Amino acid sequence: MTDKILTVRMDAYPSDSHKLHRYVGTGGYEALRKALTEMSRDEIVEEVKVSNMRGRGGAGFPTGVKWGFLAPSEPRYLVINCDESEPGTFNDRQLTERDPHQLLEGIVISSYALGVNHAFVYIRGEYPKAARRMQSAVEEAYEAGYLGEDILGSGFSLDVTLHLGGGAYICGEETALLNSLEGRRGEPRLKPPFPAIEGLYGKPTIVNNVESISNIPWITVNGGAAYAAIGPERSAGTKMLSISGHVKEPGNYEIVMGMTWRELIYEIGGGIRDDRALKAWIPGGASAPWFVPDEHLDTLVTIEDVAANGSMIGAGAVVVMDETTNVVAAAHRIVRFFAHESCGQCTPCREGTFWLEAVLKRILNGGGRPEDIDLLLSISDNISPGLVWPPAMTTICPLGPSAVSPVTSITRWFRPEIEAMISMREVAVV
Amino acid sequence: MSELPGTVSITINGVTHAVPEGERLITAAERVGEYIPRFCHHEKLKPVGKCRMCLVEVEGPRGRALVTACTVPVESDLVVDTQSEVVKRAQEGVLEFLLINHPLDCPVCDKGGECPLQDQAMAFGRGESRFVEEKRTFLKPIPLSDLVLLDRERCVLCDRCVRVADDIAGDPLIEFNGRGGHVQILTFPNEPFSSYFSGNTVQVCPVGALTSVDYRFVARPWDLESVRSVALSDTVHSPVEVHTSRGRIVRVYGADSDAVSDGWLSDKDRFGFSTFRSDERITVPLIRSDDGFREASWTEAVDLVASKLGSFIGVEVGAIGGANNTNEEAYVLGKFMRTVVGSPHVDAQLGDGFDPQLAAAITNRGTINDLDAAATILVWGPDLKETLPVLYLRVRKAVRNGASLVVVSPYATGLDAIATHKIRYRAGSGSEILRKLVQGHGEYEGAREVLDLGPVIALVGRTSLTEDARLVEAVAAFARSLPEARILPILERGNVFGALDMGLAPTLLPGRVSTGDVSRAADLENEWGSLPEVAGKDTIAMLNALVDGDLRALVLTGADPVRDCPDPGLASRALDEAEFIVAFDAFVTDSSVKADVILPAAVWGEVDGTVTNLEGRVQRLSKALPPRGQALSVASALDNIARVMGTDVNAADWRVINKEIAQVAPAYEGVTADYLTFEAGDEGAILPLPDAAQPLGYIPVDVSVPVVTDRYTLHYAPSLYDDGVIVRHCDILRALPSPATARLHPRDASSLGVSDGSSVRIEHLEFAVTVDTEVAPGSVVLPFNHVATKGLAATASVRIEAVRGGA
Amino acid sequence: MTTVIAHWSHDNRKRAESILASYPERRSAIMPLLYVASLEHDYVTSDAMRDVAALIGITPVQVQSVASFYTMFKRSRVGDYLVSVCTSISCYLVGADDVLSAVENLVEGGRDDAGEDASISVEHVECLGACGGAPAVQVNYELIEGVTPEKAEALIGWLRATSPEVVLADEMQQLFGGRRSFDWGPSEAEGATRPLPAFGPYGSARECR
Numbered sequence A: 001m002t003d004k005i006l007t008v009r010m011d012a013y014p015s016d017s018h019k020l021h022r023y024v025g026t027g028g029y030e031a032l033r034k035a036l037t038e039m040s041r042d043e044i045v046e047e048v049k050v051s052n053m054r055g056r057g058g059a060g061f062p063t064g065v066k067w068g069f070l071a072p073s074e075p076r077y078l079v080i081n082c083d084e085s086e087p088g089t090f091n092d093r094q095l096t097e098r099d100p101h102q103l104l105e106g107i108v109i110s111s112y113a114l115g116v117n118h119a120f121v122y123i124r125g126e127y128p129k130a131a132r133r134m135q136s137a138v139e140e141a142y143e144a145g146y147l148g149e150d151i152l153g154s155g156f157s158l159d160v161t162l163h164l165g166g167g168a169y170i171c172g173e174e175t176a177l178l179n180s181l182e183g184r185r186g187e188p189r190l191k192p193p194f195p196a197i198e199g200l201y202g203k204p205t206i207v208n209n210v211e212s213i214s215n216i217p218w219i220t221v222n223g224g225a226a227y228a229a230i231g232p233e234r235s236a237g238t239k240m241l242s243i244s245g246h247v248k249e250p251g252n253y254e255i256v257m258g259m260t261w262r263e264l265i266y267e268i269g270g271g272i273r274d275d276r277a278l279k280a281w282i283p284g285g286a287s288a289p290w291f292v293p294d295e296h297l298d299t300l301v302t303i304e305d306v307a308a309n310g311s312m313i314g315a316g317a318v319v320v321m322d323e324t325t326n327v328v329a330a331a332h333r334i335v336r337f338f339a340h341e342s343c344g345q346c347t348p349c350r351e352g353t354f355w356l357e358a359v360l361k362r363i364l365n366g367g368g369r370p371e372d373i374d375l376l377l378s379i380s381d382n383i384s385p386g387l388v389w390p391p392a393m394t395t396i397c398p399l400g401p402s403a404v405s406p407v408t409s410i411t412r413w414f415r416p417e418i419e420a421m422i423s424m425r426e427v428a429v430v
Numbered sequence B: 001m002s003e004l005p006g007t008v009s010i011t012i013n014g015v016t017h018a019v020p021e022g023e024r025l026i027t028a029a030e031r032v033g034e035y036i037p038r039f040c041h042h043e044k045l046k047p048v049g050k051c052r053m054c055l056v057e058v059e060g061p062r063g064r065a066l067v068t069a070c071t072v073p074v075e076s077d078l079v080v081d082t083q084s085e086v087v088k089r090a091q092e093g094v095l096e097f098l099l100i101n102h103p104l105d106c107p108v109c110d111k112g113g114e115c116p117l118q119d120q121a122m123a124f125g126r127g128e129s130r131f132v133e134e135k136r137t138f139l140k141p142i143p144l145s146d147l148v149l150l151d152r153e154r155c156v157l158c159d160r161c162v163r164v165a166d167d168i169a170g171d172p173l174i175e176f177n178g179r180g181g182h183v184q185i186l187t188f189p190n191e192p193f194s195s196y197f198s199g200n201t202v203q204v205c206p207v208g209a210l211t212s213v214d215y216r217f218v219a220r221p222w223d224l225e226s227v228r229s230v231a232l233s234d235t236v237h238s239p240v241e242v243h244t245s246r247g248r249i250v251r252v253y254g255a256d257s258d259a260v261s262d263g264w265l266s267d268k269d270r271f272g273f274s275t276f277r278s279d280e281r282i283t284v285p286l287i288r289s290d291d292g293f294r295e296a297s298w299t300e301a302v303d304l305v306a307s308k309l310g311s312f313i314g315v316e317v318g319a320i321g322g323a324n325n326t327n328e329e330a331y332v333l334g335k336f337m338r339t340v341v342g343s344p345h346v347d348a349q350l351g352d353g354f355d356p357q358l359a360a361a362i363t364n365r366g367t368i369n370d371l372d373a374a375a376t377i378l379v380w381g382p383d384l385k386e387t388l389p390v391l392y393l394r395v396r397k398a399v400r401n402g403a404s405l406v407v408v409s410p411y412a413t414g415l416d417a418i419a420t421h422k423i424r425y426r427a428g429s430g431s432e433i434l435r436k437l438v439q440g441h442g443e444y445e446g447a448r449e450v451l452d453l454g455p456v457i458a459l460v461g462r463t464s465l466t467e468d469a470r471l472v473e474a475v476a477a478f479a480r481s482l483p484e485a486r487i488l489p490i491l492e493r494g495n496v497f498g499a500l501d502m503g504l505a506p507t508l509l510p511g512r513v514s515t516g517d518v519s520r521a522a523d524l525e526n527e528w529g530s531l532p533e534v535a536g537k538d539t540i541a542m543l544n545a546l547v548d549g550d551l552r553a554l555v556l557t558g559a560d561p562v563r564d565c566p567d568p569g570l571a572s573r574a575l576d577e578a579e580f581i582v583a584f585d586a587f588v589t590d591s592s593v594k595a596d597v598i599l600p601a602a603v604w605g606e607v608d609g610t611v612t613n614l615e616g617r618v619q620r621l622s623k624a625l626p627p628r629g630q631a632l633s634v635a636s637a638l639d640n641i642a643r644v645m646g647t648d649v650n651a652a653d654w655r656v657i658n659k660e661i662a663q664v665a666p667a668y669e670g671v672t673a674d675y676l677t678f679e680a681g682d683e684g685a686i687l688p689l690p691d692a693a694q695p696l697g698y699i700p701v702d703v704s705v706p707v708v709t710d711r712y713t714l715h716y717a718p719s720l721y722d723d724g725v726i727v728r729h730c731d732i733l734r735a736l737p738s739p740a741t742a743r744l745h746p747r748d749a750s751s752l753g754v755s756d757g758s759s760v761r762i763e764h765l766e767f768a769v770t771v772d773t774e775v776a777p778g779s780v781v782l783p784f785n786h787v788a789t790k791g792l793a794a795t796a797s798v799r800i801e802a803v804r805g806g807a
Numbered sequence C: 001m002t003t004v005i006a007h008w009s010h011d012n013r014k015r016a017e018s019i020l021a022s023y024p025e026r027r028s029a030i031m032p033l034l035y036v037a038s039l040e041h042d043y044v045t046s047d048a049m050r051d052v053a054a055l056i057g058i059t060p061v062q063v064q065s066v067a068s069f070y071t072m073f074k075r076s077r078v079g080d081y082l083v084s085v086c087t088s089i090s091c092y093l094v095g096a097d098d099v100l101s102a103v104e105n106l107v108e109g110g111r112d113d114a115g116e117d118a119s120i121s122v123e124h125v126e127c128l129g130a131c132g133g134a135p136a137v138q139v140n141y142e143l144i145e146g147v148t149p150e151k152a153e154a155l156i157g158w159l160r161a162t163s164p165e166v167v168l169a170d171e172m173q174q175l176f177g178g179r180r181s182f183d184w185g186p187s188e189a190e191g192a193t194r195p196l197p198a199f200g201p202y203g204s205a206r207e208c209r
């Protein structure tokens, strides 16, 4: 059984895995050749459906199914989401910097399958190295005939444009990204219509994550069934997890899902720094509700097991906190992030994140009041009614409810600690 | 439940209703009596779903979900709960969020008392604030423009003003700035929100964030009285609500209107009313004395006018005006002239329009709403943005919804940016373009192709006073040949269409009757007594006749020929030659200053009656306050004069006149005030009513119009903020006209040896030059009715020379 | 619609043209053009926004609305070196606040709005996507991972002492960095010459040695 798909080349050839010659020398662009010469567009879509691959950008929607929704009118667009900005995530950066041709080949195959002749890669502005490496790869690919007119003599043509963001996490949300790419404020759009019907410039558009598309060459060569056979049924394939925080071995790990969180944190992550006790971890990026050792160490690392426990794997960012962590300060840090990144168009998110941040800050500054815990929960409830996961929303997009996760997490798991902090009125760190 | 075509049945709070398919839930719910609170939603703006106030619960395949009622279209079997616990909590939550950073300065806020935020805080909000942190603060009101101020602390970021500026007006000059909690509305530094439609943002702002400079701290909502009327600053007649407080008009709001204005107003419609508060208003009769004018009593003035007018033979007297009056006033003027004075010389146009029969009675006349159904819109007339701004908005809307637009004009117009085809020509050569368009090949093939897609609606008028009036006729004849064509004749002045309908034209009798229609003329004589037997003169002929001595006296009602007729020199000489002039006016103008008697006229807001817009829609014009000083309506004044002259025009009361019009003016048959009030509804009636006659059906003919071949031709570009009465006397609009420059094509500038900022002499006047690629080579563009162009004749051919040594 | 801004340098006019050509609709070019305009005007000045508006055919306030949405379009002058310290959760957990205060102590007045002659500006930023190599710092958007307060101080000293024409991520990482999120691969001689992302048309430079 294969256990690595995405990171094989970069591990084997650290010095030049991003170059065309190495990529081609290790079987690169064979998938494209196969797709263009042996497969129909529908066959590729079908293989992706069969693969059961779920989108890696966070929402976990099956990619093949999404492709099936693409409206038939022309032109159509493919947009690659490399805006990776959620605290804890850095796997798309590695895939783009270290194996840009793998992504690019995925883009060409996907574009062919979707009937797209112009694809865009939206890279966050703070990733110049990724953008440069991607740009070189694009230039190499044009040169070699993998991009441009009549690719490999197939009659299929594709242009790829790289677009740099300007520093706004919300542009990772696919419709905000499309607005941004159209030269507008990065405000999420109302859905419906979904991008597959009305996306970029109002035209049918597929938005996919970097990691999702990087899997496409492998699926094309090996078939959807082979991909589906890897890992648990509903968490098929490999997943890049970004582990950070208080672990000994932070980093990106391409894993097959299905292990326990204990294994992930203590074996793959190398355990807690200085062998301290684990206090909590975020299983799927700043948006996700936290897990705690007493409850979740033996939960499985799969999309569905994490969901069943009220959180999400999301884009695969695991943030580990040890016993020294001031959970109010940590929650404040995350809420502050969302308040800073809120686009501001809808009231509950704009005002709610502002308010949550202010209350947490006041508690940290020694001004907490006993009623503040209920207040925090009530504000949260007004953003995300019922405080369930996946969240119900009074907002346009899930950013607002994301800011609620740390609040519900600390009030659920660490209430006495907050109460103590409120009653001590000691000035803590902010 | 079975559904009527076009409707779907939905269930709201357990009750099933039939509602129009596809309508937004918030509207459908309101229609059936379920009001859902809102801030960002506005019927005439695209949905944005930003404020989240309208959250309701809808049953879906996966249970109930919160959705925004303003964004969801209704569909069959939708089940909605607008009152559940979850909905209540969500609405309370949103309201609380909106209030945490709100200054709560309601006692000093202009919106206090009519503020949805305030109202909903009472209806849906929790009592006390749980917010103990520091509020966001902004510097207090900042001006967005000369007319509009913004208080950012009160703003709820509903996006209404931005949508009005951007989507509706096409003037994207205000925008969101910043992100998250820092978002605010701003203009660009040194680029104010100078839009002709800026006041609409004040009206749509759901809180007191946007205020107009003239209304700040002026009144409290509970002191306001309101009447529905229409704006009269142009021929669109946008419905308005006129708000008065303690005997003053303090505010004009656009009224709901699906047929005419969509509720929008131009700033001239909205802010122009303060013109009539001006200290320069004439409020008592004035009689010429050795050193100007002296004040007189009405009795003295009426006696004088009556005896003077009685001293001439009828046909020696002419009357110009009526276009700023109500239909009733115009009717009385015509009746007075034709029966009491015995003169056929009446004209509501000043040589600035075109054939009155075409204007009043063209066959296939369109309506404003026809724009929405048109595949193609042809605009060949004055720049609508500058002349009929609300019609400009309606054209924009139609184009936004998919209509093609062909704009033909000698100079850039406000619609160019959204035109499918724009055709620019050298002023004076329109007939050449028309010939090519008729032929339809060559460079105008593309334009012709879209014009051949019906239904077509053509907006046809004179692009400027330098344009030959007969070109309008030729264009109308062409337009009529297009598939399913409808035509909207474009004239600009106030109630000119009403005045023409009342017979204020040498070739028209009341009710769209041609003077040549013997049998109908006889009908009228049965009512009025005999009509003058000679043919009437139009304004230009009257002016010439005054100069020649054939005409000796003149009645002016709100007309200022010295300003407005194409040949101001002629007008000036003619008025100097007249032996007697009586002017009904609100101000001393370049013309009324030459009168022997000036009678103070009641103006918009001070008279009751009806008016008729460019589509032939009759609406009620309402009196909101008594006339200023001793001013009287023209009808009452003429009634008095007639009586002193020994006859009776039966014009003491506007309702009586109105009834008479409905009887004697065929196209107005049945259109009484009662009909308008009780049957036609808020938006008046398009004439003629289904059972009434339209006696005249004017078919434009393809007249041949010569091309002006002189070296330079003049385009006299109209602008909204001109030097007309409304702007000149309005304290807040008068600062807005831009400086006048002569615009030249770069090629002509270089052949004249001038560049930006250097000077040219045009006839006897000097102007700074603006080099402008939008000008057709061989043309020069000057602003019409501008202080700087005063006295310059509107002829297509002009002399231009460079002025050496600079301006 | 303007196709070129006459007062822009030849290079920047070319950049603008090629950017405009790579999108189906002109307005899409607004963000890249703001970067190019920043090369011309040092930062996103009113004139820069006017230039971009003219190139795209929209109003300056529409450009301002977009520019002000994003944190990287600096609307006031920043130093030659913009030092961005990540203080989001993963970096916070391993001491980012100490790195920030170390840098702030050395750079007077600190953040974002350095005066005319200040050569270094400091800002704290949200997640830089370097959580595995926390704490992370960027200089003109070139990344350094595994930074300690001491190394951060040394970095500031080095910037002041050497005033590098081009800042290179790999070089700074070697001098002032620690553990990385992942192996970056071979080092690159391409970096930033000013506080703009050093990517293709926006003003990256190769270092010539």
Ligand SMILES: Cc1cc2nc3c(=O)[nH]c(=O)nc-3n(C[C@H](O)[C@H](O)[C@H](O)COP(=O)(O)O)c2cc1C
Binding pocket: A054, A055, A056, A057, A058, A059, A060, A061, A063, A081, A082, A083, A084, A085, A086, A169, A170, A171, A172, A173, A174, A175, A207, A208, A209, A210, A212, A213, A397, A398, A399
């Ligand atoms: C607030 C927010 C931020 C997001 N950020 C990212 C991101 O940085 N990268 C990403 O790929 N998807 C992100 N997403 C998810 C995208 O909206 C979208 O689902 C995804 O790009 C689709 O690609 P996939 O189907 O391949 O996962 C974000 C979503 C939200 C609501």
Ligand code: SF4
Binding pocket: A170, A187, A188, A341, A342, A343, A344, A345, A346, A347, A349, A350, A395, A396, A397, A398, A399, A400, A401
């Ligand atoms: S939830 Fe927040 S980020 Fe999302 S649309 Fe609303 S304001 Fe913008």
Ligand code: FES
Binding pocket: B037, B038, B039, B040, B041, B048, B049, B050, B051, B052, B053, B054, B055, B068, B069, B070, B071
């Ligand atoms: S009224 Fe529906 S979201 Fe504002």
